[in-house]
Amino acid sequence: MPATSAVEISGLVKRYDGRPVVDGLDLVAARGQVTAVLGPNGAGKTTTVECCEGLRTADDGQVRVLGLDPVGDARALRPRVGVMLQDGGLPTAVRARDVLAHVARMYAAPRPVAELTERLGIDAFAGTTVRRLSGGQRQRLALAAAIVGRPEVVFLDEPSAGMDPQSRRVVWDLVAELRDEGVAVLLTTHLMDEAERLADRVVVVDHGRVIAQGTVPELVASADDRTLHLVTTPDLPVAELTAALGGPFAVEERAAGSYTVAGPVEAATVAALTAWLADRGALATRLTVGRRTLEDVFLDLTGRELR
Numbered sequence: 043m044p045a046t047s048a049v050e051i052s053g054l055v056k057r058y059d060g061r062p063v064v065d066g067l068d069l070v071a072a073r074g075q076v077t078a079v080l081g082p083n084g085a086g087k088t089t090t091v092e093c094c095e096g097l098r099t100a101d102d103g104q105v106r107v108l109g110l111d112p113v114g115d116a117r118a119l120r121p122r123v124g125v126m127l128q129d130g131g132l133p134t135a136v137r138a139r140d141v142l143a144h145v146a147r148m149y150a151a152p153r154p155v156a157e158l159t160e161r162l163g164i165d166a167f168a169g170t171t172v173r174r175l176s177g178g179q180r181q182r183l184a185l186a187a188a189i190v191g192r193p194e195v196v197f198l199d200e201p202s203a204g205m206d207p208q209s210r211r212v213v214w215d216l217v218a219e220l221r222d223e224g225v226a227v228l229l230t231t232h233l234m235d236e237a238e239r240l241a242d243r244v245v246v247v248d249h250g251r252v253i254a255q256g257t258v259p260e261l262v263a264s265a266d267d268r269t270l271h272l273v274t275t276p277d278l279p280v281a282e283l284t285a286a287l288g289g290p291f292a293v294e295e296r297a298a299g300s301y302t303v304a305g306p307v308e309a310a311t312v313a314a315l316t317a318w319l320a321d322r323g324a325l326a327t328r329l330t331v332g333r334r335t336l337e338d339v340f341l342d343l344t345g346r347e348l349r
């Protein structure tokens with residue numbers, strides 16, 4: 043394993059009832075980097091992370107965390123790895139502050155608990171039992187528990203899911219700090235802005251396999267394609283518009299009155315579009331042309347169908 047990689051997964055297979063939900067997955071997460079795993083619901087992200095955490099055993103392939111086997115070397119790994127589970131995984135009858143104090147005592151040189159509770163706004167609900175915490179409060183406590191032991195590798199399964207925007211920013215700052223301290227952070231997320239802001243590398247998983255990976259700029263920089271975002275009258279006939287633009291464009295109404303035109307958008311495309319809108323008496327209240335976003339790329343890669 044190269045010195046910089048903290049997690050190495052090769053050919054991982056995990057089946058449930060004979061059905062492979064992880065199906066030959068390869069992934070590397072480096073120290074001092076945030077690696078974000080994206081994928082539709084059921085793609086196999088949590089299962090993969092749980093194999094790294096030693097909570098599931100692989101049916102095939104190999105998983106190495108800090109060069110060790112997450113299941114066989116669980117004892118050696120425990121003090122070096124931080125884990126934040128999707129459901130929190132915290133004891134429900136214990137008060138928030140006691141959970142954290144207890145976890146901190148398991149490590150030789152924990153972070154100062156008071157500093158963490160202040161930073162993550164846990165002081166405000168420190169005396170409340172886990173059972174009675176809101177979803178976002180529970181997430182913050184789970185994050186604190188995952189990092190209090192100064193781990194070398196941190197697994198964060200949807201760390202800011204259910205959090206308000208203020209908490210999310212605090213979490214993002216904390217994750218960036220961990221990275222700067224040299225920690226390997228492997229996180230799953232459905233939030234494209236979270237991945238865009240935090241990830242040094244993005245790994246897109248679908249049907250239990252990696253279907254794309256790279257830095258965000260690498261992933262969004264495909265050919266000359268741009269995306270035009272348009273806000274105007276809802277329910278316009280997109281097939282007619284596509285024909286009027288006269289090129290290989292993918293036109294879509296993503297939300298009522300909010301359209302995207304993907305493809306080789308040029309000045310003439312914008313002119314044709316505004317002329318077509320004017321013919322229908324439709325006013326564009328917003329029209330922007332930019333490079334494709336990570337969300338555009340994600341939808342292109344994984345399709346539009348619900349899972």
Ligand SMILES: Nc1ncnc2c1ncn2[C@@H]1O[C@H](COP(=O)(O)OP(=O)(O)OP(=O)(O)O)[C@@H](O)[C@H]1O
Pocket residue numbers: 058059063081082083084085086087088089090
């Ligand atoms: N213990 C289990 N027994 C049977 N099937 C399971 C089990 N755990 C997960 N699965 C199935 O495995 C598939 C992958 O689940 P997983 O939780 O890894 O997906 P995910 O990518 O994390 O999805 P999400 O984005 O919804 O969290 C799903 O179809 C799920 O129903």
